[in-house]
Amino acid sequence: MARAKVTIHDVASAVGVHPSTVSRVLNANTRHMVTAEIARKVIDASRDLGYHPNALAHSLRTRRSSTVGVLIPDITNPVFPPILRGIEDALGNAGYTAIIANTDGVAERGAVVLDRMLGRRVDGLILATAQRKDPTIDRCIAEEVPLVLINRTTKNEGRTTSVITNDAAGINLTVAHLAGLGHRKIAHIAGPLQISTGYERHRGFIESMTEAGLKPDPALIIVADAYSERAGERAALALLDRGKKFTAVVAGNDLLALGAYDALASHRLRCPQDVSVTGFNDMPFVDKVSPPLTTVRIQHYEMGVLAAGALLERIKEPTARGVDIKLEPSLVVRGSTARPG
């Protein structure tokens, strides 16, 4: 009842003190300024009246909203929920609230979403949408909003903080695994190269092949236009159309790998007997697909927690130089890779 109404004034007049006194009592680090007895009365009264502080008024006055914005491409992509969960848990513990928005990877949508967040006076931002060259990021830097990039990073040297995976190392694990099984003709379905993960994994692929004593064949490398099953299927079909034989395909992420499954099936190729496939991310349920996907495990939840922590740091210390936290991935071998027929 009446929750909408009771303010600090009501509590004040109930106790018979000035609103500022109530404020001081309710504020942990000014409470010592007021007599214990009055403090108790105030606390009792605010409980009895059902007082709940108005965060809006608080934020307006203090210029801190205890809110951070999180931009992701699409919550429907299974990589993100665990990351978000990590972010929310860590922020929640610190008394912060996350506002999440989907951009679908289109810059224009990102801009309006960003506007909305800045309008809400978020204290900081976590971006999972970074492109290697990214106007959204430039804008944030210009506006001096504390910023942390997650999962993907950008070209900006030292101007941002990021929490990412060692993508090249991850790909190296897959290539080494496949080479160890005896594969020599290994294809690569790369993610979009304007995204750091696509770029780095592609670079890692070429390096790892060379390292393994294999020549990366340009005819066996194709770049998908998005991180989605459909894009993966299209890319794999295009690869098959080229007619160049291969016994394994390293996909830029799990969705692309699942798309490749479909393409192979439509060509009556069996996985792993005819073609081995690897993914990247170890997103939920890829252990249950058929065949269970061999993939690179990244630390979703931890990335979220670390990113949130890093952001809170930056909010406290906005001038600190950006750091790059790089987590090491691991290989999870399942049923989608085998010796070449």
Add this chain to the structure above:
Amino acid sequence: MARAKVTIHDVASAVGVHPSTVSRVLNANTRHMVTAEIARKVIDASRDLGYHPNALAHSLRTRRSSTVGVLIPDITNPVFPPILRGIEDALGNAGYTAIIANTDGVAERGAVVLDRMLGRRVDGLILATAQRKDPTIDRCIAEEVPLVLINRTTKNEGRTTSVITNDAAGINLTVAHLAGLGHRKIAHIAGPLQISTGYERHRGFIESMTEAGLKPDPALIIVADAYSERAGERAALALLDRGKKFTAVVAGNDLLALGAYDALASHRLRCPQDVSVTGFNDMPFVDKVSPPLTTVRIQHYEMGVLAAGALLERIKEPTARGVDIKLEPSLVVRGSTARPG
């Protein structure tokens, strides 16, 4: 630059008018109050200065935050992302922002999260966490916060609005399908009965069995203690332990079904040759598991959109009587069901 600073006052003094005039210009439905020429000047100036309205101040004054809270059990459960996407898309179009929080289904966490949301003065709430008897809901009703339940509903007659699936009808589809294949000994792994989905699907199971001319056998019905894979596995194992034979199991949702997969496998039972399995929700990627899961498809995204729409209605018309929107599910037959051996 300097975004933090420029306010309506700055724009006003730049143009040489009073702040209230600027406010009127920037507010679509008061703009007609001011001369076209001045309006143009104000608009130009606010663009040039890079003015962005402070949503906090706006909300404080108008008592509308254009924000709604969304409570879900766990974003990591794949049913929710599509629902959330629907909610966010619909809210976004209306200029509203969603704040999402996970409760893990524990009432206490729900209470603190709710506090936080009310503190932020959300204009309304969407709950996907409803229990059949739910203190959170009672509190919302008491506080007169516009409320919409999604996916799960509650006992409160007519006091709430909800957007749910016809759960009993969905289960009926699976039972009819299995009965049609020739199954007679059909088991049921129910979801928690304090949740409406668990309750309704359980009720639907019993009805459908009777309808199909089969006697529901209490020894073949077990209630899982959560909607999770592990709970599904435990329940299925317990069922197997009872030693009573069955040739099909109707699971309360997809996660329980996947857990049942594991339990069957550990008993060297093949699906669907030895035991058929059905799920509920048709969550993403269950078409890719092995065997592809026969399940009940619900309209995730649409539920989200409808719930958001209904909430916006209620915000506009808070006294309107609650309605219950019930969406019809459909059966998707895949590889996990077959004629009994």
Add this chain to the structure above:
DNA sequence: GGCGGTTGTGCAAACGATTGCAGGGTTGTA
């Protein structure tokens, strides 16, 4: 030319909190 009716703008009080400053009361010391 005076008068009622628009029209457009300014004024100032909100919205609900926080906080620097001032003042009244108490205590301790000389």
Add this chain to the structure above:
DNA sequence: TACAACCCTGCAATCGTTTGCACAACCGCC
């Protein structure tokens, strides 16, 4: 007893908008 040093509490301004009200200027009309 007087004075300095505290310790509490109240006062009032402020955060950035919105909005009811007052008021001045203008219009047309008789």
